[in-house]
Amino acid sequence: MTGHRWLRTPDGTAPRISYGADYNPDQWPREVWDEDVRLMKEAGVDVVSIAIFSWARIQPAEGVWDFAWLDEIIDLLHANGIGVDLATATASPPPWLTMKHPEILPVTADGVTLTQGGRQHWRPTSPVFRAYALEMVEKLAERYAEHPAIVAWHVSNELGCHNAYDYSDDAARAFRLWLAERYGTIEALNHAWGTAFWSQRYGSFEEILPPRTAATFPNPTQQRDFIRFSSDALKDHLIAEREILNRLTPGVPVTTNFMVMGETRHADYADWAGEIDFVSNDHYVTEGRDELSFSAAVTSGFARRRPWYLMEHSTSAVNWQPINRPKRPGELIRDSLTHVAHGADAVCYFQWRQSAAGAEKFHSSMVPHGGADTRVFRDVVELGRILRSLGEVVGSDRAQSDVAILFDWDSWRGAELDSHPSEKLRYQREALDWWTALLDAGVRADVVPAGDALDGYRVVIAPVLYSVPAALRAQLEGYVAGGGNLVTTYFSGVVDENDHAWLGGYPGALRELLGVRVEEYRPLWDGETEPLSNGTSGSLWSEPVDVVDPAVEVLATYTSGDLAGGAAITRRPVGSGSAAYVSTRLGAEGIAAVLPALLAGVESELPEPLRGRVELAVRGDVRFLINRTDDEIALDGIEGSYLYGGAQLPARGVAIVA
Template identity: 45%
Template sequence: MNDLVSHSADLDAPTTFPAIADGFAFGGDYNPEQWPESVWAEDIELMRRAGVTTATVGVFSWGLLERSDGVFDWGWLDRVLDLLHENGIGVALATPTAAPPMWLMKAHPDIATVDENGVRTASGGRLAWSPSSAVFRRYALRMVRAVAERYGSHPALKLWHVSNEIGNENAICYSDETGVAWQSWLAEKYSDVDVINDAWGTAFWGHHFGAIEEIHSPRFARTNHNPGLLLDYSRFTSDALLGHYIAERAVLREVTPHVPITTNFMVMGEPGAADYSRWAREVDIVANDHYLRRDDPYPNSDLSFSADRVRGMAGGGPWLLMEHSTGAVNWQGINLAKTPGQLARNSLAHIARGSEGALYFQWRQSTAGAEQYHSGMLPHAGAESRIFREVADFGALLKRIAPAAGTVVVKARVAMLFDDQTAWLLRATRGPSDALRAVDLPKALHRAFTTRGIAVDVLPSGAPLQGYDVILAPTLPLADATTVTILERAAERGAHVLVGFHSGVMNPHGRVLTGGYPGRFRDMLGIRVTEVLPLLRKERVATNAGWHGEIWTEDLEAGDAEVLAHYTEGVLAGVPALTRRRIGSGTASYLATRPDERGLTAVVDSYIKLAGLSPVAPLEEGLEVTRRTGESGSFLFAINHDLDRPRVLSAAGLDLVSGRECDGDFAIAAGGVAVIRERLESSKANSIAPAKVTAV
């Protein structure tokens, strides 16, 4: 069995625990309660045919396990777990608290969330419970204890899966009970109401509070709420949701101290309600759900950026892809199907970047309910279908590449700082441009590096930065003095730092720092910005470097920084767009606009040259390449995103996917994948000892 690294509360003494499957975990959510028991035997037979090793069970089963208040019916779940164990399939058993039963909703409608207009959520949807509801917490923990005592010693149980996507539909609640919890949170964080008034600047619009009891949840108002209040409400919301996870975890830890515990994050696209870099410290293995969005022009970039973010939260160690789709989802209006081979490419993209498996929602595609057209491993068409054949093929592929399980992604030479709270701040603040998004410039820079074969570690602010030659801080408006000091010291010892516009401009309460932008970064960068001049949606401004700026420009004084690019048109003609200042043995640069694609290429290429960066392996454009290493060897993961023609990679070893030997140029079929177990002499030059796995 492979060992995964624990990120439990005792950060100084991380523990290990057995993985949920030999080799890479493969499977997904199994909801047999949706089907007659006569179907279960076919499920098991097809799971075995597909190579399924792991099933997530019980996520939405509360109402079928506790039929009425205190009346339990365990028979069907007993038989399911026994059946899975008899067939060698490990179980990630969910606490079914994501779905309060209808009898509970009827008896206690006040457990449901309330929207910003004061309307309480009715039963019939999903994740209807409020994280601040004491009544819900009491019933939920009773259910958790009952499940833990019933199945804690069952041999199928490998992992506890707490609730489901905590904070998805129930991210924000405005109930009266939540309002009281909000006031308690404020009282704990701030010593006095006048401290709050000062932090938020409540004198504006006459919002001065005389007592914490006057500070209500930010329900609907015809004008904007105070940004500081909204930012803190987001923090409170994340803490309240995390508090529910911790409460369930405490019961599980008491009853089953030997079983690891996790919950599934949702790290994809723009950050949501949870500060996952903090949540990652509370789980035994970081687990994530990821789904592609049809309106994303660079979906492969979102796959890699998300996976690198999750690995950064996991301290560079293993993590688990808990959910993604085999094909189309059901919630995007027009739900695009995945093309042939995309299932393998998408799944392997996560594994290449550190996941110890690939799990899907769900095993058998539902025929009823709100997600009946969400794809499954076994689609409506049954086993005689392209999707199931690709599922089975990928299960077989995972067995062939099993020697790579338990290895870790080689530490990159490029680090990027990214924080969930940036998105909260941008949503709370009416800034210069609504076109500014937390993930836009970070994803664009990440894509520009990784498409050139340069690995990037995406880390939360505060993570150690030793050993990185290039450090990117593209959108960090809340960067504190400690972060600035860490970056400055990194530059002094030889790192090349790039700071993006709208970084370091606010204090932790969302108040703008005076004296000129970019606030805390001014001295380090040797520049001063006096005004932001946002651009219209399709407006672009040319620079003398041959590329254009988009979204954002600034009236910038270069000070003692070198000007690398300046605008050549408009009111800012001659004003710097990109500067660089030498600090110690390194440099600190400032990017005052969002470069177009040509500009991103130019900026990234300059850093590749400046730091002497090399790709993971020599490769043609269109290939995505990552290296994982460990006691079992060095493994080069390659994905060809070009669907029209083969792409060539330079490597030496054995491709575990095809069984072909390679020595030099190795062609990967159009839309194909490879996992090359490298010969020692070929990987020695590029190999780097795996980073010590610690909690962030």
């Protein structure tokens, strides 16, 4: 990616926060299309994504192409001032293709071949699938290269959502090539993988397989490399489609929709972000609204705080959770504006009109089964009005904060491998606890991908930083030496990029920087807690921490059992900076008790009565004040001009102030 590019804007049209949805006109009779366009204009929709799952309609048989319906809907949308984010339609191959070429179907670690009938039933490394998919991309790009309705290209859809890990023979061949490029020689691979253990030494790359189901734990570095390879294989498919689009339609920006949400971790989106013209994300609420704002901040981090595209979220209930509750009044608008607050310059939903058939017919949409005379559609229309009024926000970067949470995809995936001290550890959960604690304190924060520059951050929090290559260790040491304040936690600094333990005691690579040493980990049983001297308790994990640098300050100790009197939370001053260590899981409430001692003087920008009750996010000079509660809040002490809302912030409401 040579630089940030955004949706093509028609001549004479002022840039705006775009608004729309996935649109599936091929699910509906032609007469419905006119009503759709009328309602889109009523709601203020200016962009829709189409043809995402239309391969079988566009190419009903090999060598047979049907573009007539697609021509008609694109022309209709364009005539009504609605831009098209045109998908490459390669997300799910049609039945005729999988029947003719079953070798494109993915294979599980147990050797089971997955069949057609769902979606995304293809191998990322299948040369047969790649040939058919790229033919589709070329046909679409050639046909619509000059069409003025096309504002962006939408590569595939949620790449890897259901086919991230394929263990087929195609994958095995591609994995070997990837490993040969990564390591160069089989001797280097044997060293990196530690194959002296369990007689796993390889004589050639041809002997290597994906980590298929084995008699016991697979080699951990093999697992980590297969995870990395699988992300790269999907990225390679993204690049292959992108290259055709760039060649045939160089003036149209290209994106693909990430899935930064909850526990989704199959793809290294920090790495992928450099391959597209602007970042897009799909987000669905899984763990409450703090996770929503956290994921939006993570997405902003991948976008390097430039504007990004919210490609999918829900107006109300989804259909894929065990129990699917609708959103409460106010949440549709609040959730959408929270994404805008963290950098979204497009707000889109899955989907425009709620399906009458299929697996997602109970998934909410902008036009529900009940039609336009519904609370959901009235809220949709109101949100469109709000978005059109936010011209001051359009194109602005998310303002840098004083505090950053370092988010490391490699540590996330490595920390949760098998054969570790505890299988209960959840990397994303720990990071979210710190985010929630900062919100509770009223402190604004960024989420920064590991390896990005840390300039300008007074405090960097790196939870469960399991993997610390030498370069990252040097960066963190330099950050602290330059006056920065680092906070890290249990199970950090443990291994290098090859999953080899840093020797000499934990926390390994960070041991000298932190001034502490741990001989062995002491994970806790389910329900077990360790009381601390500051009145909080730790759960999940504990460590017998030895202070080895006399300059280290002990901020809290363990108070019972074998660890009684031992350090639990420490801080080592380093010039004008510091390095702090939290050796147990505190949860958001426990973090709140120690946070003032770790923030190095960083204070909330909010008046005292609003802290914890209101989330603050800033884009350019515009502040977003988001009510985290079900109570009405008076925004006393907030000065400025209200672009939306007022000084009385309703339950689950948002105020936008310039």
